[in-house]
Amino acid sequence: MKISQLETTLGFKTVQGTYDDREMSCGYTSDLLSDVMANAREDCVLITIQAHKNAVAVATMAGIAAILVCNSRPIPDDMIEAARSEGIAVFITEKSQFIAGGEIYQALSRT
Amino acid sequence: MSPMILNTEDSPPFILELIYRLRIRDVMTRTVISVPRGARMRDVQALMKENAITGIPVAEDGRLLGLVSVDDILNALIDGFIDDVVENRMTRNLIVLEDDMPLSFAISYFEKYRYGRFPILDRNKRLVGIISSRDILIKLLLEFNTEMENLEKQFKWSDGEVPAGSTRCEFAVRKFDFENAGKASFEIKKLCKERIGDPKVIRRIAVAAYELEMNLVVHSNGGKMFFSWADNKATIVVVDSGPGIPNVEDALREGFTTATEWVQSLGFGAGMGLPNTKRVTDEFSIESSPKGTKVTAAIRVNQDELLPHKEGE
Numbered sequence: 001m002k003i004s005q006l007e008t009t010l011g012f013k014t015v016q017g018t019y020d021d022r023e024m025s026c027g028y029t030s031d032l033l034s035d036v037m038a039n040a041r042e043d044c045v046l047i048t049i050q051a052h053k054n055a056v057a058v059a060t061m062a063g064i065a066a067i068l069v070c071n072s073r074p075i076p077d078d079m080i081e082a083a084r085s086e087g088i089a090v091f092i093t094e095k096s097q098f099i100a101g102g103e104i105y106q107a108l109s110r111t
Numbered sequence: 112m113s114p115m116i117l118n119t120e121d122s123p124p125f126i127l128e129l130i131y132r133l134r135i136r137d138v139m140t141r142t143v144i145s146v147p148r149g150a151r152m153r154d155v156q157a158l159m160k161e162n163a164i165t166g167i168p169v170a171e172d173g174r175l176l177g178l179v180s181v182d183d184i185l186n187a188l189i190d191g192f193i194d195d196v197v198e199n200r201m202t203r204n205l206i207v208l209e210d211d212m213p214l215s216f217a218i219s220y221f222e223k224y225r226y227g228r229f230p231i232l233d234r235n236k237r238l239v240g241i242i243s244s245r246d247i248l249i250k251l252l253l254e255f256n257t258e259m260e261n262l263e264k265q266f267k268w269s270d271g272e273v274p275a276g277s278t279r280c281e282f283a284v285r286k287f288d289f290e291n292a293g294k295a296s297f298e299i300k301k302l303c304k305e306r307i308g309d310p311k312v313i314r315r316i317a318v319a320a321y322e323l324e325m326n327l328v329v330h331s332n333g334g335k336m337f338f339s340w341a342d343n344k345a346t347i348v349v350v351d352s353g354p355g356i357p358n359v360e361d362a363l364r365e366g367f368t369t370a371t372e373w374v375q376s377l378g379f380g381a382g383m384g385l386p387n388t389k390r391v392t393d394e395f396s397i398e399s400s401p402k403g404t405k406v407t408a409a410i411r412v413n414q415d416e417l418l419p420h421k422e423g424e
Contacts, residue, residue: 034387035383062318
């Protein structure tokens with residue numbers, strides 16, 4: 001499953017669309033950024049409510065491909081800016097991390 | 112207009128950290144001028160004038176009974192009951208705060224209720240203080256002054272202890288600078304990408320660098336970060352100017368944290384930073400005293416993990 005399918009297949013809204021549309025390895029759900037650093041896999045999508053610039057920094061360090069912001073948390077402009085310059089995709093949804101994670105899990109198991 | 116010029120959500124990061132870290136008892140005025148319930152409104156008015164204050168609690172034996180504000184005095188003057196006892200004229204439905212609440216509570220109360228002051232009770236419901244926006248501003252100014260003094264003391268280390276290498280660089284990292292946090296690690300990652308081919312190794316270095324950088328931002332008074340590359344080994348050294356880690360063993364235990372609620376709400380301070388760093392590095396050492404902490408972390412890179420054209424560097 002490609003990153004862009006987070007929108008085309010699952011309906012999450014793209015907020016930052018400048019990225020290399022590659023295959024996603026898996027998903028990782030966490031709001032603890034240190035936990036993300038330690039355990040998220042390369043090229044995964046991070047499912048979180050941490051909508052700020054530091055989440056992008058963590059994604060960059062850990063090689064995360066995309067961030068999905070849940071519960072419609074407002075995303076500040078400087079986060080989008082940072083994600084654009086790092087080529088990390090950012091999506092938003094009104095769904096919770098549990099529901100969004102479940103949908104992504106199912107979609108990834110199908111492909 | 113609200114008497115408070117700060118708020119608990121979008122004030123600058125340094126102020127936010129302060130108002131979540133400080134407790135009301137650190138900020139409140141402890142010598143409370145109060146009157147017994149038999150005092151006259153006129154006495155209260157005289158006390159207000161004498162002490163240049165705009166609200167006086169009515170209390171007996173440490174028990175808060177009510178409060179007389181300047182508004183109550185004005186009404187008493189207009190309606191002619193300035194000689195009444197306060198018991199009949201005071202405000203009884205009071206909003207109070209507790210002394211061990213974070214200062215942020217007081218600030219949100221000032222925003223919400225628009226009173227000029229709040230009486231402070233301890234856990235035994237005894238009146239122990241009073242807080243006004245003036246108390247808060249004075250305390251914040253004093254804290255800023257302390258911070259300025261710390262900044263002046265900073266950046267006086269020699270970096271002679273940092274290992275030499277074919278590539279060396281250093282970065283200054285400031286306390287609570289979440290705005291720029293991660294920039295040093297990003298540069299380090301870039302340097303590694305020029306030399307190392309294996310993304311897993313690069314990631315380990317990036318994780319160590321970022322965790323150590325965030326530690327400077329979250330826990331230290333500010334510090335420096337050094338990176339060097341020599342003999343196929345990436346070494347990161349971070350040095351700060353205090354306040355030191357009281358118990359290094361605790362700090363290395365997963366889940367142990369001293370981070371404030373505000374820092375945790377940003378997703379940091381989960382007690383994983385140092386354990387994570389230790390786990391991804393081949394060499395790890397830590398020295399700490401109240402004057403400062405030094406962490407050295409190194410990752411050895413095998414010949415076959417290097418980029419081919421950089422071999423032998």
